[in-house]
Amino acid sequence: MGTNKQQVLLSKWMDFYSLATAVLVILITICMAKYIKILLGKSKLPPGPTPLPIIGTLYKMNFNDIVKSLLDLSKKYGDIFTVYEGHKPVVVLCSYKAVKETVIDKAEEFGGRAYCASFFDFTKGDEFAFSNGEKWKELRRFSMLTLGNFGVGKRSFEERIREEALYLTDVLRKTNGSPIDPNYPILRSVSNVVCSVVFGDRFDYQDEQFQKVVKCVQDNFRIMSTRWGLLNNIYPNVMKYIPGPHQEIIENFTYITDFIRKKMESNMKTLDSNNPRDFIDSFLIKMEKEENNKTTFYNPDTLVMSAMVLFFAGTETVSATLRYVFLLLMKYPSVAEKVYGEIDNVIGQRPPTFEDRLDMPYTEAFICEIQRYGDVTPLALPHELTMDTQIRNYNFKKGTAFTLVLTSVHNDKTQFNNPESFDPNNFLDENGKLIKNNALLPFSAGRRICPGKSLAVMEIFLFITSLLQNFTVKSPVPPEKISVTPVGVGLEHIPPKYEICLLPRTCSQK
Numbered sequence: 001m002g003t004n005k006q007q008v009l010l011s012k013w014m015d016f017y018s019l020a021t022a023v024l025v026i027l028i029t030i031c032m033a034k035y036i037k038i039l040l041g042k043s044k045l046p047p048g049p050t051p052l053p054i055i056g057t058l059y060k061m062n063f064n065d066i067v068k069s070l071l072d073l074s075k076k077y078g079d080i081f082t083v084y085e086g087h088k089p090v091v092v093l094c095s096y097k098a099v100k101e102t103v104i105d106k107a108e109e110f111g112g113r114a115y116c117a118s119f120f121d122f123t124k125g126d127e128f129a130f131s132n133g134e135k136w137k138e139l140r141r142f143s144m145l146t147l148g149n150f151g152v153g154k155r156s157f158e159e160r161i162r163e164e165a166l167y168l169t170d171v172l173r174k175t176n177g178s179p180i181d182p183n184y185p186i187l188r189s190v191s192n193v194v195c196s197v198v199f200g201d202r203f204d205y206q207d208e209q210f211q212k213v214v215k216c217v218q219d220n221f222r223i224m225s226t227r228w229g230l231l232n233n234i235y236p237n238v239m240k241y242i243p244g245p246h247q248e249i250i251e252n253f254t255y256i257t258d259f260i261r262k263k264m265e266s267n268m269k270t271l272d273s274n275n276p277r278d279f280i281d282s283f284l285i286k287m288e289k290e291e292n293n294k295t296t297f298y299n300p301d302t303l304v305m306s307a308m309v310l311f312f313a314g315t316e317t318v319s320a321t322l323r324y325v326f327l328l329l330m331k332y333p334s335v336a337e338k339v340y341g342e343i344d345n346v347i348g349q350r351p352p353t354f355e356d357r358l359d360m361p362y363t364e365a366f367i368c369e370i371q372r373y374g375d376v377t378p379l380a381l382p383h384e385l386t387m388d389t390q391i392r393n394y395n396f397k398k399g400t401a402f403t404l405v406l407t408s409v410h411n412d413k414t415q416f417n418n419p420e421s422f423d424p425n426n427f428l429d430e431n432g433k434l435i436k437n438n439a440l441l442p443f444s445a446g447r448r449i450c451p452g453k454s455l456a457v458m459e460i461f462l463f464i465t466s467l468l469q470n471f472t473v474k475s476p477v478p479p480e481k482i483s484v485t486p487v488g489v490g491l492e493h494i495p496p497k498y499e500i501c502l503l504p505r506t507c508s509q510k
């Protein structure tokens with residue numbers, strides 16, 4: 001009896017063992033087949049480190065500073081090289097010349113968006129930042145037209161930005177020159193500018209729901225600039241089972257879109273088709289017009305995702321730029337003095353206008369240098385070829401993914417005399433006149449160039465001039481002790497946390 005039982009157990013165990021061995025052999029065979037395919041394909045792509053099974057070339061990456069790893073690899077492999085995110089080849093563009101030959105000179109070909117899990121797995125491409133083809137074209141065209149209709153980038157919008165800068169001034173004045181972390185006041189204020197267009201109104205800085213929603217935006221930028229966020233983009237199917245901060249990405253996006261959906265529902269109740277109040281109304285009106293079109297791109301879900309993309313992209317990018325502005329003004333008091341001098345001479349105490357910048361070459365050069373040196377979106381967003389294309393003797397297939405290392409463009413020694421240092425003279429000639437430099441690409445380039453560029457440029461100028469009319473910046477620590485090294489690198493270069501004292505000032509000229 002006993003022997004029989006043992007024999008049954010043994011045969012069950014053998015069955016299981018054979019099955020497990022068979023599964024393992026199949027998995028290893030699939031993996032090896034994939035790996036051999038990669039090795040065969042590798043010879044057709046630009047050079048790069050040898051990929052390993054499953055991890056690709058990740059063993060060459062420092063996840064605390066992925067941009068530095070790419071810059072280091074370009075020293076060995078040249079300005080167009082290939083890395084492997086797991087089994088997926090990604091061609092890296094790592095100089096101004098490489099970006100010019102591709103994304104700029106072959107804009108149509110390089111205008112696709114590659115899969116970017118952290119965003120796409122939430123939006124499913126139901127918007128115009130992570131979609132492709134007709135949908136992307138139509139929604140981007142509509143969104144830019146709508147922003148323009150609400151005055152964005154035009155003179156009429158200046159007043160809205162100045163008003164918001166005044167709200168921020170009031171909050172900062174109450175600090176009476178004591179040290180503060182300016183992060184949240186700046187974030188909320190900047191976000192309100194894009195809110196005026198998307199939601200038709202600004203929010204009180206103390207509004208708790210608003211505070212939470214802008215924090216969700218900033219948190220996602222932060223998480224996507226950590227090793228968790230980077231791994232989540234490469235192995236989404238594995239990372240979704242692993243606990244870690246990347247799990248908050250979807251929660252944060254959900255909070256933001258719930259907020260927008262409620263706004264949309266409230267707009268629906270009070271919609272006047274002849275009088276759109278904001279982006280949401282304009283989208284709803286377009287939906288009404290396209291009611292009978294079966295292939296329309298306009299529906300409530302696309303509205304929510306498109307508004308989310310605008311709100312998300314237009315909040316932390318400008319906020320991080322302004323945080324760099326104040327950090328670098330504290331670090332370089334002599335630069336700050338020159339900016340103050342120009343504000344006093346050209347604007348005095350009247351409200352600044354965007355046109356004033358034409359008479360303020362130093363301030364303009366300072367802003368260009370902030371965008372170059374701060375480099376807040378170091379890797380832009382991933383691109384993909386929309387058709388087969390030849391570049392430098394390589395025949396790339398439609399669908400090939402490309403990463404633009406904007407940091408390499410902003411530090412390209414063939415384009416800037418002094419790229420290592422923060423120096424507004426990088427944008428000034430010997431007579432103090434502003435020099436345009438084509439290698440300044442904070443908003444990227446080509447078909448996917450940031451559609452918020454004109455809004456951002458106007459915001460940055462008007463916020464800086466309005467705030468510096470009212471405050472002298474002072475650091476609670478000596479300038480040489482101020483670190484400007486980013487504390488996160490990935491989707492964003494995240495400026496370090498700091499404290500600043502804002503002392504009331506009046507301009508010398510009235």
Ligand code: HEM
Nearest residue numbers: 128129313314317318377380381442443444448450452456
């Ligand atoms: C200083 C501020 C900003 C910077 C540095 C910046 C930078 C960028 C960059 C590098 C890209 C990726 C372009 C590419 O794929 O090559 C981008 C895309 C985008 N940005 Fe901005 N941006 C800023 C402000 C804004 C604002 C204010 C808005 C909205 C009003 C906005 C909306 C978008 C959208 C919707 C996209 C996706 C476009 C597409 O895929 O067609 N951005 N931005």
